[in-house]
Amino acid sequence: MISRRHVLAGATASPLAAMAGGASAQAVTSPTLDEILTPPTLLGAALSPDGRQLASLRMERKGELMKAYVLLQSADRPRDPPTVVLIGDYDVQQLEWANDERLLIWIFIHKNPDGTPTGQRYGDLLFPSPQIRVLSISLDGAETAILFGSEGGPVSRAADLGSIVDLLVDDPKNVLMQAWDYDKGCLLLFKVNIYTGEATFFERGAQQTYGWRTQNGQPVIRLDSNRRGTVVWIYTRPPGQTAWTLYRKLRRNELEQISDFNVVGATAEAGVMLVTTQHERGGDRVLQRFDLQTLKLAEVMASRVDRDIDSVVMDERGGLLAASFVEDREDYIFFDQTLKAHYRGLQSYFKNDVNLSFVDASLDHSRFVVGASSPTLAGSLWLYDKPSGALTPLGETRPWLSGRLAPTSILKLKSRDGLDLTAYLTTPIGAVAGPRPLVIFPHGGPEARDAYGFDQFVQAFAAKGWYVLQVNFRGSSGYGKAFADAGRKRWGTEMQNDIEDALAAVTARGGIDPRRIAICGASYGGYAALMGAVKTPKVYRAVVSIAGVSDLPAMVAYTKREDGGDSPAYTYVLETIGDPVADKTLLEQSSPAFRAKEIIAPVMLIHGVHDDVVPIEQSNRMAKALKAAGNPAKRLDIKWVGHRGWDVFTTKTILNAAITHIETAFTAPLA
Incomplete structure (x- = not known):
C-alpha cells in the first residue's frame, strides 16, 4: 500500500516514534511479555493536504472488545480539545486523508457475518487471516463508505481490498487501488470513488503482477514476481505509451526488498522516477534519477560513503525534501536546507538520542507529523509547525512501556582481521548482585542490519534480566557494497568470527556471566545460532534456531x-x-547439520510449516543430525505460518518457547 506516510520517509524502514525522556529515578519493573507485545493504542496521525487539520487514530482494547476512534484537531490550535469521531468495534490499523474533507481508515475483519473466522481454506484446513477493507468517512462521522463495498463477484472475495496504489492528489473524489480477481487469476487496478465506494476498472496486470508504481495517476512501472516472490521482473511504460517493456529481472530478498533497484518515488518531471540502486562507480546504494524513455540511470541525487541510501522524504507532487540512510539512528541528506536546520533542532530537543522519522507533511511543507524512537522509547507522535518551531505531543503509542524498557549502548569494535564493526548491547534494568546472563541475537538476511531502536525480541530477553548483544557482522546491509561483499562465501567463517569477536569485547567489559551465554536468531540468525554452537561449543548454554538454515x-x-x-x-x-x-x-564445513556431533548445548528448533523461504526440511535435517549425535533437539513446528508476517499470537508463541528453553538452560546446574 502506498500512502502519504509510506511515500514520505519510508517510515516502515525503522521503528516508529517515542516520547523524549527516560526511566525515572524511582525503581521500575520490567514489562511482561504480554505488555511488550500488546499492539499500540495510538496507531498513527496524519495532516490534511492543506495542513489545517490533524487526525490521529486510536484504539482501546478490553479482551476481544475494541473501540476505535479518530481525534480531529485544528492544526492551528493543536492543544484545543479534539473532536471525537467514533469508528466502533473494529480492529483498525492506520488512517490517511483522501482529501481535505474525507478520511480513510484501514480495517481488519477477523470474523464472517455468521461468526466464523475469516481466512484461507486449503481442503479441510482453515488458516485464519483477516480481511482488509478501507472505510471512507466524513469528518463528522455521518457519511461512510466501504471502498469496493458495492462490488460483487470475484473481487469481493479478495482478502486484501486495502491496497491503495495512488491517492490521486489531483482527483479529490477517487483513489487508485489494486485487487485480486479470482476469476481472471490476476491483479487488477481500479479507480475507486471515496464517497460511494464504487470501483471502476482501470487496468489489468499480467498473471504474475503484484504491484505498480505510478506517476500523476498513471502506472509507469509494473512489478511481476515468481511464485515464491524471490524473483522480480520490472516492466516500464513511459507516459503516453501503451506497451510494457521488460527492463530488468532481479532478486527479491526475504525482507521483500528488490536488490539493486528500488523505486522510491516519482519526480515532478514527466517520465522520471527516483530509485535507489548500487552505483556503478562506487558500489554503495545511492539515490538516482531514472528516465523511463531512455531506460537510463541519470544524475546521482544523494550518496553517502560506506552507507546505503534507503528511501526518500518527498511530497505527493514529487517535491524532494531529503534522502534517508541509517548510521546507527536514522539520518537524512537534505535537499531543503531550511528543513535540515529544523531537523537538527528537533534532534537537539531529543538530546540526539532518537530516530526521527517524517511520518506526514502538509503539501506546503509548513507542518509535519514526526515520530521519535529509541530502544527505551517505544513510540510517540508529534506535530511540528515549521514557521513557529512549535512541537506538540500527540501521544505515546504504547504508554504502558514508558520508562520501563532496557537501554542500549552503541559499540564500535574491531574484528580480529581489522574490520570495523558495530554492535548493540542492551542492558537489563534493575540492580542485581553478580554478573548476568547474555543472549546473542544475530539478525536475519544476512543482508539486513540491526539499528538503534525499539525491538520486541530484545526487550523480551532483557525483561528476563539478560543482556542482549546484536552484531552487524560483515555481510550486513546498510554499510555499503564493500562491507556486504566481505560476507560473500563467508557463512560460518569470518561472519561467525565477527559475532565471536563482539562477544569477547563485551565480556571483557565485565558484568556478564560467561557461564550463562545463549544464542538465538531467526532465518540467517537461526543459522548463525546453530553455527555458533558448532564453532565455539563450550561458549553456549542454549541455542534457539527460528526458521534457520542448517544444510x-x-x-x-x-x-x-x-x-x-x-x-x-x-x-x-x-x-x-x-x-x-x-x-x-x-x-x-559451514553446515551445522554436517557437524551436529560438535554441538554440546541443548538446541531448540522453531519453524513454520508453510515456510517457502527456508523450508522446514532444513530444521528436519538438523533435528535428524542432532538425534544421531545423541543430543536430540526440542521442536516447535508452527502449522499456521510461513517465514514472515507473524501476528501477535505467533510471535508470543515463539518467544515463550525460546525464553523457556534458554531459562531452563541458565538455571540448570553446571556440569
Whole structure:
C-alpha cells in the first residue's frame, strides 16, 4: 500500500516514534511479555493536504472488545480539545486523508457475518487471516463508505481490498487501488470513488503482477514476481505509451526488498522516477534519477560513503525534501536546507538520542507529523509547525512501556582481521548482585542490519534480566557494497568470527556471566545460532534456531529447484553461499547439520510449516543430525505460518518457547 506516510520517509524502514525522556529515578519493573507485545493504542496521525487539520487514530482494547476512534484537531490550535469521531468495534490499523474533507481508515475483519473466522481454506484446513477493507468517512462521522463495498463477484472475495496504489492528489473524489480477481487469476487496478465506494476498472496486470508504481495517476512501472516472490521482473511504460517493456529481472530478498533497484518515488518531471540502486562507480546504494524513455540511470541525487541510501522524504507532487540512510539512528541528506536546520533542532530537543522519522507533511511543507524512537522509547507522535518551531505531543503509542524498557549502548569494535564493526548491547534494568546472563541475537538476511531502536525480541530477553548483544557482522546491509561483499562465501567463517569477536569485547567489559551465554536468531540468525554452537561449543548454554538454515548444499539445491538455475535468486545464492560443485567442501564445513556431533548445548528448533523461504526440511535435517549425535533437539513446528508476517499470537508463541528453553538452560546446574 502506498500512502502519504509510506511515500514520505519510508517510515516502515525503522521503528516508529517515542516520547523524549527516560526511566525515572524511582525503581521500575520490567514489562511482561504480554505488555511488550500488546499492539499500540495510538496507531498513527496524519495532516490534511492543506495542513489545517490533524487526525490521529486510536484504539482501546478490553479482551476481544475494541473501540476505535479518530481525534480531529485544528492544526492551528493543536492543544484545543479534539473532536471525537467514533469508528466502533473494529480492529483498525492506520488512517490517511483522501482529501481535505474525507478520511480513510484501514480495517481488519477477523470474523464472517455468521461468526466464523475469516481466512484461507486449503481442503479441510482453515488458516485464519483477516480481511482488509478501507472505510471512507466524513469528518463528522455521518457519511461512510466501504471502498469496493458495492462490488460483487470475484473481487469481493479478495482478502486484501486495502491496497491503495495512488491517492490521486489531483482527483479529490477517487483513489487508485489494486485487487485480486479470482476469476481472471490476476491483479487488477481500479479507480475507486471515496464517497460511494464504487470501483471502476482501470487496468489489468499480467498473471504474475503484484504491484505498480505510478506517476500523476498513471502506472509507469509494473512489478511481476515468481511464485515464491524471490524473483522480480520490472516492466516500464513511459507516459503516453501503451506497451510494457521488460527492463530488468532481479532478486527479491526475504525482507521483500528488490536488490539493486528500488523505486522510491516519482519526480515532478514527466517520465522520471527516483530509485535507489548500487552505483556503478562506487558500489554503495545511492539515490538516482531514472528516465523511463531512455531506460537510463541519470544524475546521482544523494550518496553517502560506506552507507546505503534507503528511501526518500518527498511530497505527493514529487517535491524532494531529503534522502534517508541509517548510521546507527536514522539520518537524512537534505535537499531543503531550511528543513535540515529544523531537523537538527528537533534532534537537539531529543538530546540526539532518537530516530526521527517524517511520518506526514502538509503539501506546503509548513507542518509535519514526526515520530521519535529509541530502544527505551517505544513510540510517540508529534506535530511540528515549521514557521513557529512549535512541537506538540500527540501521544505515546504504547504508554504502558514508558520508562520501563532496557537501554542500549552503541559499540564500535574491531574484528580480529581489522574490520570495523558495530554492535548493540542492551542492558537489563534493575540492580542485581553478580554478573548476568547474555543472549546473542544475530539478525536475519544476512543482508539486513540491526539499528538503534525499539525491538520486541530484545526487550523480551532483557525483561528476563539478560543482556542482549546484536552484531552487524560483515555481510550486513546498510554499510555499503564493500562491507556486504566481505560476507560473500563467508557463512560460518569470518561472519561467525565477527559475532565471536563482539562477544569477547563485551565480556571483557565485565558484568556478564560467561557461564550463562545463549544464542538465538531467526532465518540467517537461526543459522548463525546453530553455527555458533558448532564453532565455539563450550561458549553456549542454549541455542534457539527460528526458521534457520542448517544444510547449505540442500539450501542451494532448493533455490535452484524452486527458482531456476538461470534466476537472479540462484545467482545470489551461488555468489553469497557457494557453488555446490566448486565450493562443496566449504558448504559442508559451514553446515551445522554436517557437524551436529560438535554441538554440546541443548538446541531448540522453531519453524513454520508453510515456510517457502527456508523450508522446514532444513530444521528436519538438523533435528535428524542432532538425534544421531545423541543430543536430540526440542521442536516447535508452527502449522499456521510461513517465514514472515507473524501476528501477535505467533510471535508470543515463539518467544515463550525460546525464553523457556534458554531459562531452563541458565538455571540448570553446571556440569
